Amino acid sequence: GAGVSQSPSNKVTEKGKDVELRCDPISGHTALYWYRQSLGQGLEFLIYFQGNSAPDKSGLPSDRFSAERTGGSVSTLTIQRTQQEDSAVYLCASSLSPGVGDTQYFGPGTRLTVL
């Protein structure tokens, strides 16, 4: 596609439910990042995928969070047993490669609200 796409754009869920957020990176981009942004705050790194290498999961806040990237393209971020503090905008970004100077292109984000 022309850009990074994410779905859904908005998700409202009840506390304790599981949610899945999807990211479609730009075709041909080998690197994919997930970030979380709370209202008025900066971006919090969650996880990074590069090709077939093991992902860097060091930013995941708890074991309720997990992510997969199938076929080196589409990624899904799953949050189990959601809590109110999980409410935030979840942003996905992709880059051509993680080489020097690579630019991350961001999707529009998924706004998650946990009631």
Next chain:
Amino acid sequence: GQNIDQPTEMTATEGAIVQINCTYQTSGFNGLFWYQQHAGEAPTFLSYNVLDGLEEKGRFSSFLSRSKGYSYLLLKELQMKDSASYLCAVRGEGGGFKTIFGAGTRLFVKA
């Protein structure tokens, strides 16, 4: 550990010049990025520095001093549409390609 500091808010006048500073402390360094983010929108890339010095791109310039852990973004001939948050981001925490973002500087441009 990692830490990226930038001012929370700045106000400047249309047509003026503004400098947004960023200091960082990370366990690795593989480049520093500046992104612009308008309210309710995704961040968009502005600039990248990996070597010391100034990179100029139109009305925007970015400076890096690796020894001081310091960068600034310079915006010239400010326009109302420049009102946005400016995010400083450092890649290389832990020696890899993990990118850490600062909290952002919200710039208000007034007429």
